Amino acid sequence: GAGVSQSPSNKVTEKGKDVELRCDPISGHTALYWYRQSLGQGLEFLIYFQGNSAPDKSGLPSDRFSAERTGGSVSTLTIQRTQQEDSAVYLCASSTERGEKLFFGSGTQLSVL
Amino acid sequence: SQKIEQNSEALNIQEGKTATLTCNYTNYSPAYLQWYRQDPGRGPVFLLLIRENEKEKRKERLKVTFDTTLKQSLFHITASQPADSATYLCAPYTDKLIFGTGTRLQVFP
Numbered sequence: 001g002a003g004v005s006q007s008p009s010n011k012v013t014e015k016g017k018d019v020e021l022r023c024d025p026i027s028g029h030t031a032l033y034w035y036r037q038s039l040g041q042g043l044e045f046l047i048y049f050q051g052n053s054a055p056d057k058s059g060l061p062s063d064r065f066s067a068e069r070t071g072g073s074v075s076t077l078t079i080q081r082t083q084q085e086d087s088a089v090y091l092c093a094s095s096t097e098r099g100e101k102l103f104f105g106s107g108t109q110l111s112v113l
Numbered sequence: 114s115q116k117i118e119q120n121s122e123a124l125n126i127q128e129g130k131t132a133t134l135t136c137n138y139t140n141y142s143p144a145y146l147q148w149y150r151q152d153p154g155r156g157p158v159f160l161l162l163i164r165e166n167e168k169e170k171r172k173e174r175l176k177v178t179f180d181t182t183l184k185q186s187l188f189h190i191t192a193s194q195p196a197d198s199a200t201y202l203c204a205p206y207t208d209k210l211i212f213g214t215g216t217r218l219q220v221f222p
Contacts, residue, residue, distance in 0.1 A: 004156075033210070035212070041214060042202070042212050042213060042214035042215060043157070043202070043212040045209055045210070045211055045212075048209060056208075056209060058209070059209075091156050091157075093156070093157075099145075099206045099209065099210045100145070100147070100162060100206075101147070101159045101162060102147075102149075102157075102159060102210065103159070104156025104157050104158070105156055106154075106155055106156050107155075107156055
């Protein structure tokens with residue numbers, strides 16, 4: 001597609017359940033990022049993938065969070081044993097150059113009940 | 114620790130005036146800095162990038178300055194319009210792209 005696609009757009013889950021969030025970056029973009037944005041807050045960096053290099057996982061808040069990027073394209077962010085404080089909008093972005101001119105998806109609104 | 118400060122209070126200005134938003138950062142020296150616009154319910158949209166060796170960058174009605182001595186960037190929108198109303202985020206870059214919390218701009222007719 002022409003832009004970054006994220007799915008689902010909304011996800012409601014029960015506390016303790018696992019969730020998977022998907023990101024389809026722009027074709028040809030080697031860099032992919034995940035951010036989290038809580039209501040009225042700024043963007044919190046989670047993880048960054050660049051080509052075949054080891055990802056920068058320094059922003060993941062706990063070991064319940066993990067992400068992978070298969071074939072250098074699609075990425076999945078997994079949150080295990082979700083907690084209410086995980087409720088937020090999860091944004092994915094991609095770019096051609098590391099850290100420059102990010103294109104964001106519309107995000108996945110995660111609500112943990 | 115690295116810190117980015119943007120005015121958390123909304124900036125309200127009249128249509129036609131120039132809006133100036135401030136971004137201050139501490140405890141690091143970014144190689145470049147970016148500004149993004151975010152509308153409610155949407156992801157941020159890239160506007161401008163300025164590198165540490167550039168003092169000023171322009172794009173249409175937008176102008177960004179980057180003062181590495183003051184550790185500050187200013188973002189200007191000239192001849193502002195109600196359609197410019199949004200939250201504006203600055204993002205200085207070192208080894209990763211970290212975003213400020215943004216300043217909400219409201220342009221009223």
